[in-house]
Amino acid sequence: MDRFLWSSGLLEMNETLVIQQRGVRLYDGDEKAKLDVGVVLLSTHRLIWRDLKNHECCMAIPLSQIIFFEEQAAGIGKSAKIVIHLHPASPNKDPGPYQSSKFSYIKLSFKEHGQIEFYRRLSEEMTQKRWERTPVSQPIPTGTGSQVTVMSAWWSICVWSVWESLHLTPLPTSVPSSQAFEDLSKLMEKAKEMVELSRSIASKIKEKQGDITEDETIRFKSYLLSMGIANPVTRETHGSGTHYHMQLARQLGDMLLAPLEERGGMMALTEVYCLVNRARGMELLSPEDLVNACKVFESLKLPLRLRVFDSGVMVVQLQSHSEEEMIASALDNVSEKGSLTSEEFAKLLGLSVLLAKERLLLAEKMGHLCRDDSVEGLRFYPNLF
Amino acid sequence: MHRRGVGAGAIAKKKLAEMSKQLETFKTHLEEFASKHKQEIRKNSQFRVQFQEMCATIGVDPLASGKGFWSEMLGVGDFYYELGVQIIEVCLALKHRNGGLITLDELHQRVLKGRGKFAQDVSQDDLVRAIKKLKAMGNGFGMIPVGGSYLVQSVPAELNMDHTVVLQLAEKKGYVTVSEIKESLKWETERAGHVLDHLLKEGLAWLDTQASGESQYWLPALFSELSSQDVTPEEANQMVP
Numbered sequence: 001m002d003r004f005l006w007s008s009g010l011l012e013m014n015e016t017l018v019i020q021q022r023g024v025r026l027y028d029g030d031e032k033a034k035l036d037v038g039v040v041l042l043s044t045h046r047l048i049w050r051d052l053k054n055h056e057c058c059m060a061i062p063l064s065q066i067i068f069f070e071e072q073a074a075g076i077g078k079s080a081k082i083v084i085h086l087h088p089a090s091p092n093k094d095p096g097p098y099q100s101s102k103f104s105y106i107k108l109s110f111k112e113h114g115q116i117e118f119y120r121r122l123s124e125e126m127t128q129k130r131w132e133r134t135p136v137s138q139p140i141p142t143g144t145g146s147q148v149t150v151m152s153a154w155w156s157i158c159v160w161s162v163w164e165s166l167h168l169t170p171l172p173t174s175v176p177s178s179q180a181f182e183d184l185s186k187l188m189e190k191a192k193e194m195v196e197l198s199r200s201i202a203s204k205i206k207e208k209q210g211d212i213t214e215d216e217t218i219r220f221k222s223y224l225l226s227m228g229i230a231n232p233v234t235r236e237t238h239g240s241g242t243h244y245h246m247q248l249a250r251q252l253g254d255m256l257l258a259p260l261e262e263r264g265g266m267m268a269l270t271e272v273y274c275l276v277n278r279a280r281g282m283e284l285l286s287p288e289d290l291v292n293a294c295k296v297f298e299s300l301k302l303p304l305r306l307r308v309f310d311s312g313v314m315v316v317q318l319q320s321h322s323e324e325e326m327i328a329s330a331l332d333n334v335s336e337k338g339s340l341t342s343e344e345f346a347k348l349l350g351l352s353v354l355l356a357k358e359r360l361l362l363a364e365k366m367g368h369l370c371r372d373d374s375v376e377g378l379r380f381y382p383n384l385f
Numbered sequence: 386m387h388r389r390g391v392g393a394g395a396i397a398k399k400k401l402a403e404m405s406k407q408l409e410t411f412k413t414h415l416e417e418f419a420s421k422h423k424q425e426i427r428k429n430s431q432f433r434v435q436f437q438e439m440c441a442t443i444g445v446d447p448l449a450s451g452k453g454f455w456s457e458m459l460g461v462g463d464f465y466y467e468l469g470v471q472i473i474e475v476c477l478a479l480k481h482r483n484g485g486l487i488t489l490d491e492l493h494q495r496v497l498k499g500r501g502k503f504a505q506d507v508s509q510d511d512l513v514r515a516i517k518k519l520k521a522m523g524n525g526f527g528m529i530p531v532g533g534s535y536l537v538q539s540v541p542a543e544l545n546m547d548h549t550v551v552l553q554l555a556e557k558k559g560y561v562t563v564s565e566i567k568e569s570l571k572w573e574t575e576r577a578g579h580v581l582d583h584l585l586k587e588g589l590a591w592l593d594t595q596a597s598g599e600s601q602y603w604l605p606a607l608f609s610e611l612s613s614q615d616v617t618p619e620e621a622n623q624m625v626p
Binding site: 177180181183184185187188190191192193194195197198200201204205212216219220223225226227228229230244268269270273274277278282283284285286287288289290291308311312313314354373375377378 | 396397398400401403404405407408410411414415418421422425432435436439440442443444445446447448449450451452453454455456462463466467469470473474518519520521522523524525540541582585586592
């Protein structure tokens with residue numbers, strides 16, 4: 001076990017994942033290693049093991065260190081194992097979980113089976129020795145948790161182990177076809193090039209703002225939108241203010257007038273989201289699309305506004321319903337009834353309880369109402385002070 | 386001649402043209418990928434997970450916009466955005482009962498039920514990703530780790546560490562008492578009372594004073610299986626003294 005190096009578990013540029021198997025325990029020679037059960041991963045270059053629960057506990061051995069390996073059949077109460085014999089560690093090897101070991105072999109114990117396929121793939125890799133033909137461009141990091149930036153081509157292979165460490169519904173063990181995974185990897189390579197290009201453009205824009213026309217800026221934003229890249233210049237998400245969003249804003253301007261009137265001039269953004277997407281049926285809007293479209297209402301002089309309350313609740317409201325009017329009418333309602341809770345106010349106006357509460361809070365903030373906060377609920381009274 | 390042409394602006398214009406061209410090429414690659422694997426992404430939740438993780442690693446958000454290539458060509462967008470609608474609707478329908486807090490399990494079950502027998506399979510990972518996107522619209526969508534899973538919050542109720550810890554304590558039985566809090570967490574009565582009052586006010590907990598012994602604070606989010614008949618808002622109000 002002293003051949004293992006600490007690793008971040010992230011794959012290198014030319015390194016590909018071959019197979020992974022969960023439910024594997026490591027043995028130092030014949031003795032159980034002082035580790036829990038984890039996931040073992042085989043890449044074209046290394047054998048990697050990661051703890052299921054604590055995915056920062058991750059270690060690897062280069063495949064070149066393997067002399068030979070053999071199967072060890074399962075027995076009564078014993079899982080099947082693969083015994084791997086290793087070359088001695090080099091004296092200046094990077095740190096790992098074990099300083100020294102009296103054994104020159106390790107075992108992988110397959111508590112959830114999978115040893116047959118793993119053995120087959122390991123044999124293939126050891127025969128092909130792909131690591132010799134495609135050396136990794138940089139030394140494989142001995143991860144201490146300081147992570148790699150998004151800019152470099154690290155594929156995350158912690159998908160399943162991170163997933164399982166969240167203790168959510170366990171994934172079935174059938175792997176998507178390796179062809180699909182390979183195609184996906186190649187596609188991501190190309191996507192990564194686009195990300196890099198967009199960042200270099202962004203840095204040029206930052207340097208000389210004046211030399212890019214507004215049209216070109218809008219074009220750039222729409223490219224980012226298509227690719228799903230965050231706008232690196234202004235750090236606003238995903239190209240808000242593109243033609244697409246302006247078009248959307250106009251559509252919303254038409255579509256929401258009647259529903260807003262019916263609901264007292266205000267609707268929560270989540271309600272708008274459901275309304276609009278149910279109506280569309282397909283080619284739905286993303287939450288961000290909706291937010292970005294609402295942000296341009298004002299600049300397009302549409303009669304709607306996006307508004308964010310102190311609580312973080314976001315609403316679309318009719319421009320015609322001014323704040324003073326709303327507060328004044330809230331005060332009227334409360335005075336008339338003596339006092340009101342959010343639920344009562346909501347019923348009165350045909351608003352949702354959430355928005356009714358926001359209006360009362362707003363009136364309170366402006367000093368027109370005061371509250372009585374008890375276990376029976378939050379009740380508002382006219383502020384007589 | 387003009388040296389200005391060699392400035393950063395000119396380089397930016399050139400790169401912009403290059404990006405436009407590369408974008409077209411990328412679109413072709415994506416179309417090819419989609420023609421081969423679109424079905425697999427729709428059907429295989431693990432493949433979706435791998436896809437999402439890889440996108441995140443390179444700095445791409447495939448769910449940012451319905452107008453994005455990923456959404457248009459792979460159809461991942463509509464899947465998650467529709468899921469978002471279903472999640473909002475389930476949470477809204479149950480809010481009067483659980484105050485806006487629901488277990489991921491229950492949410493998962495109800496969403497699946499709402500989608501019908503012939504709909505595409507939806508995993509809990511899918512739900513989590515859809516919920517993360519919903520956060521962009523304000524309204525306090527969040528996830529609280531509890532037991533081995535999560536509670537999904539869909540209202541902007543402020544829940545700090547104290548509240549969360551009491552929720553986690555209540556998870557095993559669906560309710561909690563002041564004594565249990567004092568014993569497990571070593572808090573004073575006042576602190577426990579403060580937290581429980583807040584949960585009551587936010588409608589996340591109900592008080593059962595009829596319980597033998599000490600009053601019990603029930604969290605409807607955690608004991609949904611017990612009430613197969615849905616409690617009406619009026620009944621709910623009656624439980625709080």
